[in-house]
Amino acid sequence: MSINFKQIEEKLKSEATKLLEEGKVGVVLAYGKGYDENHPLPFVARKASDVENIVFNEYCTANMARYIVRYPRGTKIAIAVKAADSRAVIQLIQEDKVKREDLVILGIPAYGMKNAKTGEVVDSKTTCGMYNPVIYDTLLGEEVHGQSVVSPYDVLAEYEAMDKEARWAFWKKELDKCIRCYACRKACPMCYCDPCFIDQNKPKWGEKSPESHGNLMYHLTRFHHLAGRCIDCGECSRACPVDIPLYLFHKKVAKDCEEMFGQAAGMSIEDKPALVNFRVEDSDKILE
Amino acid sequence: MDFEPKILGIACNWCTYTGADLAGTTRLQYPQNLRVVRVMCSSRINPSFIFRAFQLGADGVLVGGCHPGDCHYNTGNLYARRRLAVTRKILEFAGIEPGRFRVEWISASEGNKFAEVVTEFTEQVRNLGPQTKFKIEQLPTPEKI
Ligand code: FES
Numbered sequence: 001m002s003i004n005f006k007q008i009e010e011k012l013k014s015e016a017t018k019l020l021e022e023g024k025v026g027v028v029l030a031y032g033k034g035y036d037e038n039h040p041l042p043f044v045a046r047k048a049s050d051v052e053n054i055v056f057n058e059y060c061t062a063n064m065a066r067y068i069v070r071y072p073r074g075t076k077i078a079i080a081v082k083a084a085d086s087r088a089v090i091q092l093i094q095e096d097k098v099k100r101e102d103l104v105i106l107g108i109p110a111y112g113m114k115n116a117k118t119g120e121v122v123d124s125k126t127t128c129g130m131y132n133p134v135i136y137d138t139l140l141g142e143e144v145h146g147q148s149v150v151s152p153y154d155v156l157a158e159y160e161a162m163d164k165e166a167r168w169a170f171w172k173k174e175l176d177k178c179i180r181c182y183a184c185r186k187a188c189p190m191c192y193c194d195p196c197f198i199d200q201n202k203p204k205w206g207e208k209s210p211e212s213h214g215n216l217m218y219h220l221t222r223f224h225h226l227a228g229r230c231i232d233c234g235e236c237s238r239a240c241p242v243d244i245p246l247y248l249f250h251k252k253v254a255k256d257c258e259e260m261f262g263q264a265a266g267m268s269i270e271d272k273p274a275l276v277n278f279r280v281e282d283s284d285k286i287l288e
Numbered sequence: 289m290d291f292e293p294k295i296l297g298i299a300c301n302w303c304t305y306t307g308a309d310l311a312g313t314t315r316l317q318y319p320q321n322l323r324v325v326r327v328m329c330s331s332r333i334n335p336s337f338i339f340r341a342f343q344l345g346a347d348g349v350l351v352g353g354c355h356p357g358d359c360h361y362n363t364g365n366l367y368a369r370r371r372l373a374v375t376r377k378i379l380e381f382a383g384i385e386p387g388r389f390r391v392e393w394i395s396a397s398e399g400n401k402f403a404e405v406v407t408e409f410t411e412q413v414r415n416l417g418p419q420t421k422f423k424i425e426q427l428p429t430p431e432k433i
Contacts (some may be wrong), residue, residue, distance in 0.1 A: 159381075164380075164383045164384075164385060165383065166383075167381065167382070167383040168382065168383025168384075168421050169383075170383075171382055171383060172421075197336065205336050205340065206336075206340070206343075213343050213422070213424045216339075216343070216382075216422065217336070217339055217340065217343065220339050220378060220382060221335070221336050221339060223378055224335045224336075224374060224375060224378055227374040227378075228374070249378075249381065252377070252381050253374065253377065253378060253381075256374065256377040257374065260370070260373055260374075261370065274370065275367070275370055275371055275374065276367070277370075278363065278366035278367055278369070278370055280356075280357070280366065282356075282366065282369060282370065284356070284369070284393075286369070286370070286373035287369065287372065287373050287376065287391045
């Protein structure tokens with residue numbers, strides 16, 4: 001069995017047309033034509049005639065939940081989500097960035113998505129490795145079953161086994177590559193602060209030019225800000241022009257949060273984000 | 289020459305700072321490597337303070353707060369506990385020795401615990417040696433920070 005992308009595209013188009021014509025939603029967030037097949041772009045359909053530009057193929061990896069926060073509160077939004085994206089939507093609802101009533105969620109079950117830059121299959125190595133959206137109003141296509149389920153945290157073993165010095169050398173090498181284009185921040189559905197801490201001048205949290213310690217400060221703090229919120233879509237690493245494996249660190253933090261607080265990000269609307277919540281029975285063990 | 293670590297202490301106003309005061313008034317001896325910054329509650333501590341402290345040359349960071357459940361603002365340190373636990377994991381995965389960062393709950397009446405913790409932590413950091421990984425080689429002048 002494989003995913004029929006054409007069929008999903010057709011369904012997406014017909015759903016979008018219906019929603020826009022009936023006036024149920026103001027915008028539809030989906031994917032549109034890029035300069036070629038392999039580079040579809042995030043696309044916003046505002047009227048029924050825009051719908052013909054919608055595409056969906058295996059290169060549509062972008063996380064459209066990124067664009068929800070750009071619209072004023074109360075805008076009715078329809079959004080096309082894959083598995084990880086739906087978790088981002090849930091996380092945004094948890095954080096009260098958007099109301100569930102204002103959303104029409106078009107779920108897309110998919111696997112075998114490809115990274116346009118490398119052509120590699122996007123799987124549990126760089127993302128959460130889920131196939132079916134966690135939340136949706138309409139499911140476009142059939143739920144995926146019978147695919148092997150691999151823990152998204154398996155890739156970490158190699159890095160956790162490294163000794164401290166080697167790990168520091170690894171991260172130093174990787175983070176020194178950063179050119180501070182902030183593509184990771186722009187692609188991330190959870191990075192919506194305005195202004196971002198690194199853009200502040202008073203206090204100045206870190207150097208703004210691309211050199212080691214500024215990079216270190218920016219990335220470490222970003223990892224921290226996404227603790228318990230990162231839904232592991234891997235979009236930051238795909239957006240990165242210098243290929244820093246940011247997903248590794250995010251996965252590690254997500255794993256620790258899951259172990260310590262017993263809850264994964266973006267799995268249920270009822271949850272509260274782990275770091276704005278506490279349990280009285282949390283133990284001091286987590287600090288050791 | 290012997291290595292003298294620089295340690296940043298961030299203490300909550302209601303418990304640990306008062307505890308430190310008590311340690312002082314009861315004339316307990318503890319190493320002078322600690323520079324204490326007072327904050328109103330342990331949940332006031334932005335994790336970036338800790339990263340930044342390491343960058344600006346701290347060899348260790350000690351965070352003190354009220355005992356869980358005793359926070360002056362009721363729940364502040366319960367949030368802080370989760371947050372600082374994550375900070376610790378991040379430092380560890382980045383390659384900083386976890387022994388350089390410690391969170392302790394010290395109440396206002398525990399002057400001797402304060403002195404003990406500081407002595408022990410200073411020893412621990414001394415054994416780990418200077419912290420060079422995060423440290424910015426050329427420190428910006430104070431006005432520029
Ligand atoms: S007041 Fe001491 S930890 Fe909150």
